Amino acid sequence: LELNGQVDRFGLASAIGRIDLFDPANFTDIKVMFSNVNMPRLTPYSSTFAGRKIDAGKLSLNLEYKIRHRQLEGDNQIIIDNIKLGERVESPQAKDLPLDLAIAILEDPDGRIDLGLPISGNLDDPQFSYGGIIWKAIVSIFEKIATAPFKALGALFGGGGEQIGSIHFDPGAAGLSPPEQEKIVRIAGILGKRPGLALTVHGVYSDADRDALQDLQLRRQVAVKAGEHLGAHENPGPLSTGSPKIQDALESLYSDRMGSAELAALKAGFRKANPGQLKESVSARMISGLSGLFRKKRALNERDLAQLKGADFYIVLFRRLRDKEPIAEDALQSLGKARGENAYASLQAAGIPPDRLVLAQPEKVDSDGQGVPAKLELGAVPEPA
Known part of the structure; x- marks a missing residue:
């Protein structure tokens, strides 16, 4: 034929x-x-x-x-x-x-x-x-x-489409890590080969951000209490709970916020759970004894004592203070907004024209093993009217 x-x-x-x-x-x-x-x-x-x-x-x-x-x-x-x-x-x-x-x-x-x-x-x-x-x-x-639009797109350009469907942020951070910046360059390169595609970027925040902001906020307060001079929004880095200045700062903050009686009860419970640790000076014992005459003593229960056994006392203080550290909801929304703006600016700097980018309102999401994911959405560029 x-x-x-x-x-x-x-x-x-x-x-x-x-x-x-x-x-x-x-x-x-x-x-x-x-x-x-x-x-x-x-x-x-x-x-x-x-x-x-x-x-x-x-x-x-x-x-x-x-x-x-x-x-x-x-x-x-x-x-x-x-x-x-x-x-x-x-x-x-x-x-x-x-x-x-x-x-x-x-x-x-x-x-x-x-x-x-x-x-x-x-x-x-x-x-x-x-x-x-x-x-x-x-x-x-x-x-x-x-x-699965990103999977389909990735299949056309070497695989890994699922990985470019979102951008991850470290908890509490608005900036992009180097691996995520590399991802943005790849996304921009792919969209450069698909001129009919538009991209929507979502600003995001999660409960993991609240934890991270509480941690940072408290570390700043402890460092300042210990005599360090910090710039605005400066991260003091890790705290050394073996430093006497940090220990004094933590005890002072705990006493101010939880009450001296709570601090004394926690110390007594810690010593009971960990005999021979957390030595107290003679003067401190005298002050503690005198103050004890004028307040009702509180003893920790067995569950509290079990949680203190083998712990670092000053890490316990830090964690209890951190869990009570107030973080306003608008601070989380501001973080989400900043993330969206940073991702948008990075995508634009990588070569995606602004008429193919949309910045959506920040939204609350669940964190995953890689951080806080900001999803990306693909769409078709609208036909001119």
């Missing part, structure tokens, strides 16, 4: 292969080529299976079909150039899919989509049609893209 023909005014078609003329459904081995076919003529298929008309575009197909005993197996190479979707069409068979996003992911800078598409089907199926089976396969690809 060898056929050549024309499709519409500018399209070509050809077919070559072998076929059982008396029973094509029993044996067919054929290669079919369509070139430069005007896509609006395929609107009946796109309307039925995708729920959209096609306003413009060119289609080229290289099809290899084998039929054995009414079972079709085919490999299709589909090239679509400059497709433009039209209005939506109601169809009971159509799935509600973000077709514009799928096209933006698949379409290269020249407006070309190149797909390898294996298909199969049984000719006895009452729903079987050659055009329909191809469109169903295309819709299946679009469905996978809609479910």
